[in-house]
Amino acid sequence: MQYRLGIDAGGTYTDAVIFRDSDCRILDASKATTTYSNLMVGIRNAIDKLNPEYLSKVKLVSVSTTLSTNTILERTGYPVGLILVGDYDVPKELPADYCITVKGGHDSDGDELQPLDLTAVEQFAISLKKKVSAFAVSSYFSIRNPDHELKIKESVLKLTGCPVVCGHELSQELGAYERAATAVLNAQLIPITCQFIHSIVAEVRKRNLDAKILMLKCDGSVTDIKDAKLRPIETIFSGPAASIMGASYLSGLDTCAIIDVGGTSTDISIMKNGVPELCERGAVVGGWQTRVKTIKMESSANGGDSHVWFKKQIRIGPRRVMPLCFAAMQYPKFKENLEKNPVPLRTMLNEHFQPAKFFVNTGVIPFNPTDSEIKLLEIIKDEPLSIHEILNKMKRFPSPTVLDSLIQQRVIQAIGFTPTDALHVLGEYTEGDVEASQIGAKKLSRFTQMGVHAFCKKVKQQVAKNMAYSLLSFIMEGRGTDGIKKVLEGEIPVQYNLKVPIVLLGGPVKAYYEDIKALIDAEIIVPEHANVGNAVGALVGKGIKRIEITIRPSSMENPDQNFLVFTPAGRKKFELYQMAVEYSQKTGEELILNSMKYFGLPESSIKINTSVKYLSPSGWKHTPMETKMTFVGTCTPGILTG
Numbered sequence: 267m268q269y270r271l272g273i274d275a276g277g278t279y280t281d282a283v284i285f286r287d288s289d290c291r292i293l294d295a296s297k298a299t300t301t302y303s304n305l306m307v308g309i310r311n312a313i314d315k316l317n318p319e320y321l322s323k324v325k326l327v328s329v330s331t332t333l334s335t336n337t338i339l340e341r342t343g344y345p346v347g348l349i350l351v352g353d354y355d356v357p358k359e360l361p362a363d364y365c366i367t368v369k370g371g372h373d374s375d376g377d378e379l380q381p382l383d384l385t386a387v388e389q390f391a392i393s394l395k396k397k398v399s400a401f402a403v404s405s406y407f408s409i410r411n412p413d414h415e416l417k418i419k420e421s422v423l424k425l426t427g428c429p430v431v432c433g434h435e436l437s438q439e440l441g442a443y444e445r446a447a448t449a450v451l452n453a454q455l456i457p458i459t460c461q462f463i464h465s466i467v468a469e470v471r472k473r474n475l476d477a478k479i480l481m482l483k484c485d486g487s488v489t490d491i492k493d494a495k496l497r498p499i500e501t502i503f504s505g506p507a508a509s510i511m512g513a514s515y516l517s518g519l520d521t522c523a524i525i526d527v528g529g530t531s532t533d534i535s536i537m538k539n540g541v542p543e544l545c546e547r548g549a550v551v552g553g554w555q556t557r558v559k560t561i562k563m564e565s566s567a568n569g570g571d572s573h574v575w576f577k578k579q580i581r582i583g584p585r586r587v588m589p590l591c592f593a594a595m596q597y598p599k600f601k602e603n604l605e606k607n608p609v610p611l612r613t614m615l616n617e618h619f620q621p622a623k624f625f626v627n628t629g630v631i632p633f634n635p636t637d638s639e640i641k642l643l644e645i646i647k648d649e650p651l652s653i654h655e656i657l658n659k660m661k662r663f664p665s666p667t668v669l670d671s672l673i674q675q676r677v678i679q680a681i682g683f684t685p686t687d688a689l690h691v692l693g694e695y696t697e698g699d700v701e702a703s704q705i706g707a708k709k710l711s712r713f714t715q716m717g718v719h720a721f722c723k724k725v726k727q728q729v730a731k732n733m734a735y736s737l738l739s740f741i742m743e744g745r746g747t748d749g750i751k752k753v754l755e756g757e758i759p760v761q762y763n764l765k766v767p768i769v770l771l772g773g774p775v776k777a778y779y780e781d782i783k784a785l786i787d788a789e790i791i792v793p794e795h796a797n798v799g800n801a802v803g804a805l806v807g808k809g810i811k812r813i814e815i816t817i818r819p820s821s822m823e824n825p826d827q828n829f830l831v832f833t834p835a836g837r838k839k840f841e842l843y844q845m846a847v848e849y850s851q852k853t854g855e856e857l858i859l860n861s862m863k864y865f866g867l868p869e870s871s872i873k874i875n876t877s878v879k880y881l882s883p884s885g886w887k888h889t890p891m892e893t894k895m896t897f898v899g900t901c902t903p904g905i906l907t908g
Contacts, residue, residue, distance in 0.1 A: 272285060272805035273313070276300060277332055277529060278299070279297050282801055296315035327479045333459065334455050338454075343458065345399060349401060366386065368382070376410035403432050412434040447554045467479060486542045488808070506526065509533055517769045525775075526771040569586060571685075574682070575615075577616060590604065590699075601699065615713070622682055622710060623653065625681070632677045645660055763786075772799070809901040817847065817894075818892050829842070831850055857897070861899075
């Protein structure tokens with residue numbers, strides 16, 4: 267009998283589940299706070315809460331993590347040297363620390379435009395040997411002929427020993443700039459991801475588990491840790507991917523809309539016929555357009571730990587804070603200080619100056635702190651302080667810019683009233699200190715002319731409206747967003763009817779069931795284990811590999827003879843179209859099977875589906891101008907785990 271361990275290191279919480287293969291039953295589940303300075307601490311804490319008897323039988327561990335996404339967003343990736351090959355038109359800055367453009371590149375048929383200047387490449391590589399941790403290479407039209415990229419990779423690897431990432435290895439899509447950005451971001455992530463994976467492996471070995479380790483990718487599929495080390499960029503947004511896979515599995519639905527309510531954000535996505543919708547343009551992360559295929563999703567800063575504050579009206583988010591109910595459990599004197607904290611004048615209110623807002627030092631070391639940041643950190647220690655208390659110690663108000671900088675670096679943790687606190691007051695979720703939530707609600711409600719209960723109900727209703735708005739605007743893709751708001755606010759006497767079920771995931775999502783039901787006419791499902799749905803999703807992702815091969819006539823003057831075949835492995839020429847098709851079919855299947863060997867599966871267990879698209883103008887009587895063959899290899903989770 268085999269057991270599996272699923273782990274999701276999310277934006278706020280790290281979840282873990284143990285799953286039994288024989289009856290597909292979840293035997294145990296746990297939660298721990300995500301530790302940004304070292305994700306392994308939160309993961310270890312979550313695992314420690316699981317039943318050791320079940321844990322000892324685990325044969326597979328699958329992980330989804332925010333590591334890649336956070337590294338790009340926070341710009342904490344390792345230094346990279348970028349080598350651009352050919353007549354590159356760089357429309358804007360690329361995320362590389364060092365960059366060179368050298369002669370070379372190919373045209374759209376894969377023919378060499380000019381010889382590769384390998385001498386310039388070698389000089390650049392040697393000069394950066396001790397300054398960068400990896401190199402990225404992007405050659406013009408490398409998707410038609412990767413020869414120059416491969417030559418550079420071989421040379422740089424030999425000269426420096428550093429990892430080298432080629433653009434064609436990550437994407438077969440057109441877009442030289444986007445491939446370059448993707449290659450650079452991937453190179454930045456390699457050292458960090460390797461450290462993380464080594465920590466996971468060490469943790470598994472320390473617990474004497476003879477288990478295979480997989481990681482969830484952003485398209486909802488899983489990959490072996492060896493591949494994850496080489497292509498860490500593909501693990502961005504693995505959290506939202508985990509939610510859609512987990513929602514579908516827990517609800518038993520192949521087609522559904524998903525609302526995943528986390529501590530930091532609410533993620534919206536859709537599953538159709540058992541397959542997540544993919545964003546064809548590629549993922550945008552940290553402002554960089556990549557060529558990484560990811561699930562189509564939308565994230566809004568509307569989570570259970572979003573800051574609820576007041577300035578002329580009730581505001582929710584966009585920033586996350588530690589809920590009062592949990593702060594009171596962590597800091598013994600906090601509740602007393604919260605009670606004593608004076609209520610500021612209405613005219614003085616801003617995001618940081620609130621009657622229930624506090625700040626505490628996390629112990630994270632700031633990066634190159636300014637004098638102002640150092641002075642503030644001399645005041646804010648390991649006990650939460652309000653703006654009023656900081657003012658008394660500093661004799662002046664702290665700079666909002668300095669506070670924002672330290673919060674962004676996670677050197678300081680903000681504490682405040684949240685939707686989670688509102689649910690505590692309403693008695694619908696009581697995992698923390700209810701009295702602390704009540705004190706915060708009483709202070710804030712004074713500005714609203716509402717009672718405490720009415721205030722908390724208003725917060726809860728607004729969170730539900732935000733969820734409904736995010737879902738409907740995602741489904742309608744920007745069509746009439748103003749109208750959606752008016753309907754949800756009751757200004758237009760109609761209700762939206764959704765013909766697909768809505769699955770809710772997240773900690774206290776059951777509390778929002780009735781409010782969402784009142785806003786949208788649809789079947790709404792809160793499955794069992796909804797609170798750890800992402801960890802389940804990390805376990806049930808399929809093994810998937812996609813390969814694209816393109817066939818084109820070498821000349822439009824004689825389109826029925828001589829054909830070019832472009833594959834990830836390189837370019838081939840054939841006299842006859844049928845020969846090109848047969849080669850493409852054989853090569854596509856071989857590339858799929860070879861790339862999925864790391865799952866340790868027999869070839870018979872891997873299913874390969876082939877789809878073909880033909881491009882020809884109206885009235886064209888020759889072989890297609892372009893034939894695109896897409897191969898998708900899959901293996902089911904049950905087979906995957908053996």
